[in-house]
């Protein structure tokens with residue numbers, strides 16, 4: 030099975046690549062540059078934010094389909110914010126739900142997701158069996174991972190998100206965009222986040238990006254055997 034791994038930044042892509050032996054090869058495709066590793070893994074630094082992540086992932090998926098070498102799984106991954114106390118800095122979170130936190134309308138009575146306005150979707154569900162297997166193999170905690178276009182920077186916003194999404198363990202900026210692209214191509218999606226900072230008041234000094242990238246490398250070392258034995262029909 031071919032797997033597309035979409036990170037936001039090149040530094041996250043390189044952290045994933047360190048879990049694999051060998052240097053890999055650069056494979057240019059229209060709109061994207063893939064980093065191809067042995068065993069069917071393509072890594073993509075897809076950009077920051079849901080829109081660019083969706084566009085880049087869609088470009089890679091379309092290129093693979095035109096090459097008659099489609100992917101069997103798309104993985105959105107990278108660093109993320111963790112909601113206390115469930116997801117401390119340095120821990121891993123695997124999404125059992127990938128939810129767009131700010132896709133909807135503000136009303137006098139509160140936030141309405143687009144689904145309540147009669148449009149689209151706000152949540153994608155990765156295959157439950159795969160989520161459980163990844164959680165067991167890597168120690169990642171399963172829960173909702175939120176996608177937003179704005180990094181939460183206040184305790185008030187963090188509390189509001191917790192109220193709206195009580196199962197949320199992490200927040201990042203790409204998962205829902207990657208999942209929308211994967212869904213458009215009928216490919217299952219997984220989201221795995223390594224927690225670099227708490228979701229809450231902005232505090233750059235509290236970021237532990239190096240620790241989170243190290244956790245990502247370790248996790249992908251354990252993920253590869255899980256995916257090799259995963260049956261894609263087991264959703």
Ligand SMILES: O=C(O)c1cccc(C(=O)CC[C@H]2O[C@@H](n3cnc4c(=O)[nH]cnc43)[C@H](O)[C@@H]2O)c1
Nearest residue numbers: 037077108109110180181200201202203226228231
């Ligand atoms: O300047 C800040 O205060 C700040 C705080 C956290 C993250 C950022 C970023 O610009 C990182 C965006 C990048 O990393 C992922 N990420 C990491 N932590 C979070 C978070 O707490 N909330 C949302 N996204 C986060 C994100 O997926 C982007 O790829 C700046």
